[in-house]
Amino acid sequence: MPRDAQGLELTGSPQSAAAFDRAVADYLGWAGDPVAALQQATTVDPGFALGHSAAALLLLLNGFRGDNPAVTDAIAAGEAALRGASEREALHLAAAKAWASGDIVDAAGVWEAILLDHPQDALALRFAHDTYFYLGQSLDIRDSVARVLPEWDPEGPNYGFVLGQYAFGLEEAGELRKAEDVGRRAIERNPADGWAVHAVAHVLETESRQAEGVAFLKDARPQWSAAHALAVHNGWHLALYLIEEGRLEEALADYDRFVAPRIAGDSLLDLVDAAALLWRIELADGHVGDRWAALAAQWLTRVDDHVLVFNDIHLALAIARAGDAGGIERLKSSLEAYVRNGRGDNREITADVGRRLVDAVIAFAGGDYAETVRLILPVRHKVARIGGSHAQRDLVTQTLIAAACRAGNRALERALLAERLAVRPTPATRAAYEAARARAA
Incomplete structure (x- = not known):
């Protein structure tokens, strides 16, 4: 029986295992087209059980409804392939069915059960990571990776991507110094690791290190742009720094160059970033036409x-x-x-x-x-x-x-700005707070 890049057995042909490794690497790296790779493999090898459920889950995590025919067909094909599948592969299918039914928390529980016995299951780890992100469960984003990281081979092909995941979890949990260190270690291994770049960008934004953030993302743009599925989002982080520095026209120019051409592609993350970016520019008294x-x-x-x-x-x-x-x-x-x-x-x-x-x-x-x-x-x-x-x-x-x-709620405005100033002491926030105090007076 073939094994994946982490050494876990797969039900399917050696060719399917190779396609699976490519799809996992693309998924972790926000590159390529992992769904297409899995769908092509399962067309040739219908008994490739994990290929069916993984394709369904990638579609679901990318915003497809559970009743979308592409999802239901993949789940049905996974059911048909279960006869020769392992218990681990059957659990992946159970997670896909749970998510498709709207039971997102239950799906995360299934992946955590898989990771107890198979801590090097890259798909279970990343699926859980993304799910906790969708649920806003910051500590779980961190701890899910922390529980398995010692079991991963530092010389393995995907170890750097796992470090990038851990860095983001650390940042969301408030461990900023450790998050930046782990994130930069991941980038040293792979400068095109868009998720690790994203984790460091979060640290710089949280600590109000705008000038450093602009330099960091601009200098590394050729590398992180290779992670094409995350490129707009990392550009959105660059825009956050620019907006905070009052460089609204520069942020809009980047929107026109990098974001607007992607709108018709219907990537949900791109649409989210586009809306949030324009809204924030307007909150900063910019005009978006x-x-x-x-x-x-x-x-x-x-x-x-x-x-x-x-x-x-x-x-x-x-x-x-x-x-x-x-x-x-x-x-x-x-x-x-x-x-x-x-x-x-x-x-x-x-x-x-x-x-x-x-x-x-x-x-x-x-x-x-x-x-x-x-x-x-x-x-x-x-x-x-x-x-x-x-x-x-x-x-x-x-x-x-x-x-x-x-x-005109001056007391509330002043109180909210004082609260914000305590955690984000940027020049723009301080100026807004002083203006609010003056208006209240």
Whole structure:
């Protein structure tokens, strides 16, 4: 029986095992097309059990609904291949079925069970990593890797990618010094490791090291751009530094050059980054012109998906700022039906906190700042439930502060800025705080 690059047995042909290794390396490196590689392998080798479930899971993690035919067909083919599969491979299929049914937390539990017996299962480790990110579970992002890292061979082909995952988990858990050290070690092994670059970029942003962050990402752009599926996101991190430094035109120029051409590709991460970037530029009193229209039109093709409420919030950013009244009503109606009739973890998160945030950004875009404050303030400490990173969720905090300012709520504005200044002591935050104190006086 063939084995993968980590030495784990695979049910399938040697050719399928080789295709699996390429797909895993591409997935970890945000490069290539791992789904296509797996689908091609399973077409030739229908008994390649893990290939079917891995393809289904990659589609799900990339925003496909559980009832999408590409997902259901892959799961059905995985079921048909189970007769000769191992227990580990059967568990991977169980995780795919759980995620497709909306049971995201249960899927993560299955991968953790796999990792107890097979700590070098690269797919289980990365699937769990991405899932904890989608759930906003910062400590699990870190600890899932920490539990297995000693079992990985430092000389193995994918060890650097695991270091990059660990670096991001450390950053999200607040261990910034260790995160930067581990992340830079991963980059030394592989300068094109986009996720490790991303982890260090998070550290620099969290510590308000904007000038250093700009230099770091600009100097390494030829390398991290090779991780094409993450290139827009790392460029988004560069934009965060530029916005904080007041270099709005430079951030917009990068948007036009690197982000706008990718919108039609319908990558959810690219669409999220595009919406968040334009919104933040406007919060900083920048002008984005008619850039919202094309982005809103693309987002509306996803209006009924409701895979993650994190995505729905960014959809709302785009259609609200594009002034698409019909799109706003479509989203509200679809969300109401989803909360009423849907099931699963994302439905619960949507009902608990996500729906209020969708309504809040729509209110903000419509100029109802007092309503924005009313909607966000009671749930601001539950925002982690929508998933994403601390840096991504900071958009909610920035929107709340701007809403308090524009609503004339001087006491709240000053208090929120003082809170922010304590954790992000940037020149822009300090200037905003001093201006708020002056207005309050």
